[in-house]
Amino acid sequence: MIYEPHFLYRLKLVFVFVLVKLKFLQPLLPKSLMDKLPTGWNNHMFWVAFKSGGKKLFFNYYCKMQEPASYKPIVSVDAKYQLTQEDIRAFHENGYIGPFDLGYSEEEMVRIKEHLVDLAVNKESKIFSYARQDYKITDDRENGKGGDAGALIEAKKSVIDQLNAYNRHLEDPILLNLFQNPAITERCAQLLGQDLLLWMTHFFWTPPYSKGSKWHQTSTWLNFDMKESFLQPLNVEELFQLTCWIALTDAPKEKSCLQFVPCSRREIYPVKHNNTNKEGRVYGKYGVEIDYPIGQKDIKLLEAKAGQCIIFCERTIHGSTDNVTDSP
Numbered sequence: 156m157i158y159e160p161h162f163l164y165r166l167k168l169v170f171v172f173v174l175v176k177l178k179f180l181q182p183l184l185p186k187s188l189m190d191k192l193p194t195g196w197n198n199h200m201f202w203v204a205f206k207s208g209g210k211k212l213f214f215n216y217y218c219k220m221q222e223p224a225s226y227k228p229i230v231s232v233d234a235k236y237q238l239t240q241e242d243i244r245a246f247h248e249n250g251y252i253g254p255f256d257l258g259y260s261e262e263e264m265v266r267i268k269e270h271l272v273d274l275a276v277n278k279e280s281k282i283f284s285y286a287r288q289d290y291k292i293t294d295d296r297e298n299g300k301g302g303d304a305g306a307l308i309e310a311k312k313s314v315i316d317q318l319n320a321y322n323r324h325l326e327d328p329i330l331l332n333l334f335q336n337p338a339i340t341e342r343c344a345q346l347l348g349q350d351l352l353l354w355m356t357h358f359f360w361t362p363p364y365s366k367g368s369k370w371h372q373t374s375t376w377l378n379f380d381m382k383e384s385f386l387q388p389l390n391v392e393e394l395f396q397l398t399c400w401i402a403l404t405d406a407p408k409e410k411s412c413l414q415f416v417p418c419s420r421r422e423i424y425p426v427k428h429n430n431t432n433k434e435g436r437v438y439g440k441y442g443v444e445i446d447y448p449i450g451q452k453d454i455k456l457l458e459a460k461a462g463q464c465i466i467f468c469e470r471t472i473h474g475s476t477d478n479v480t481d482s483p
Contacts, residue, residue, distance in 0.1 A: 164209040172201050195383035203425050211425040216375040216384045218391045219422050228345035236341035249417040250471025254463035257338050264462040268403040270329055275358040281326045283318040320358040339399050361411035362483050367475035370445045374423050374470050398469050402459040411478040412458045420470035
């Protein structure tokens with residue numbers, strides 16, 4: 156449901172809203188139309204899109220976040236990983252904890268980094284394999300749209316590179332073991348409980364002299380297809396997932412360190428849609444800017460050393476600084 160704003164947008168949106176709400180009609184719809192319905196949108200998401208004429212949209216499922224009944228750790232752990240009630244209160248206030256050391260030596264971290272960079276950059280995924288035809292990349296020329304052959308080849312390579320960055324822990328024990336480190340699991344257990352599941356891993360890299368990640372939020376990962384949330388928690392307003400961000404290289408402020416807007420995790424905000432601006436992208440989507448007032452004094456930079464981890468709530472508005480150095 157991303158259109159250029161025009162006078163027909165609201166009419167189209169009302170039609171789509173009716174189809175989404177009248178579920179008994181959906182089996183009668185052509186597959187081409189059914190595949191486009193944003194069946195995972197709630198009423199507030201439709202209302203914001205309608206009211207703004209398509210200029211504001213949610214890239215994630217709209218919800219608010221409840222405060223926990225208690226700031227006590229959910230489980231007791233080894234004293235060296237124990238969080239205090241004040242630590243947990245600060246996490247729920249700010250949306251993050253860390254950075255903290257994972258206990259690897261400098262030499263160990265270099266070996267881990269070299270192995271994982273080789274895995275992510277030079278070796279095709281065994282989980283999502285293009286060579287094995289696990290997926291197909293549509294060529295616009297097949298649809299009669301033409302297009303530059305060189306650009307299409309680059310676009311395909313970009314898609315393959317992106318998929319190679321996902322879920323490599325399912326084939327690589329070194330990556331999996333990183334997230335089994337008790338410095339991570341014991342802290343997560345105190346925030347989520349002891350029944351933990353590693354449901355996704357993802358490599359991020361920022362080339363020399365390039366832009367960092369733009370400001371964004373994630374809750375149930377609607378932004379995978381903008382129609383249905385990838386995750387379906389029992390209570391979307393509770394804390395049900397955490398991101399454990401591990402630095403494979405030093406990440407000072409000059410080299411794409413994480414940055415947060417503390418206290419921004421209480422609500423999912425829409426983005427201001429801009430078809431003409433192709434620079435401010437969020438996860439490859441159209442040019443957007445999150446609809447939240449961010450001043451320089453509101454930003455918290457979290458620099459990290461190689462082998463350190465930062466745990467944060469994905470709902471906290473976050474991004475990364477630009478890499479202004481000559482190394483990735």
